[in-house]
Amino acid sequence: MCLAVPGKVLDIEERDGTRMATVDFGGVVKEVCLEYVPDLKVGEYAIVHVGFALQRLDEESARHTLALFEELGLLQEEFGDPWEAAAAPEGWDGAGGTSPAARNDGAREASR
Numbered sequence: 001m002c003l004a005v006p007g008k009v010l011d012i013e014e015r016d017g018t019r020m021a022t023v024d025f026g027g028v029v030k031e032v033c034l035e036y037v038p039d040l041k042v043g044e045y046a047i048v049h050v051g052f053a054l055q056r057l058d059e060e061s062a063r064h065t066l067a068l069f070e071e072l073g074l075l076q077e078e079f080g081d082p083w084e085a086a087a088a089p090e091g092w093d094g095a096g097g098t099s100p101a102a103r104n105d106g107a108r109e110a111s112r
Contacts, residue, residue: 004049006062
């Protein structure tokens with residue numbers, strides 16, 4: 001799944017003619033392109049999708065959304081370590097349980 005996630009701009013710089021920012025997504029820090037929101041400033045929040053800031057967001061909405069994503073485990077799913085996920089046993093969800101896909105496969109097998 002690919003989510004649009006709110007993040008807080010920590011710093012901004014220009015690289016090769018492109019405005020780039022370091023953005024904090026509830027503890028996960030990533031580089032983000034600001035070309036679609038050129039007037040975004042340090043300390044503001046933005047909705048980010050596939051590495052691009054798409055729109056400014058107020059702090060209260062951003063914090064609320066990040067808390068919900070964290071509660072649902074979506075931040076780990078979106079930003080988790082891909083090497084860890086690749087090394088995990090098939091059907092393991094990274095939190096000690098089974099993934100939804102593995103649970104569905106098991107339910108299908110049981111119903112046959």
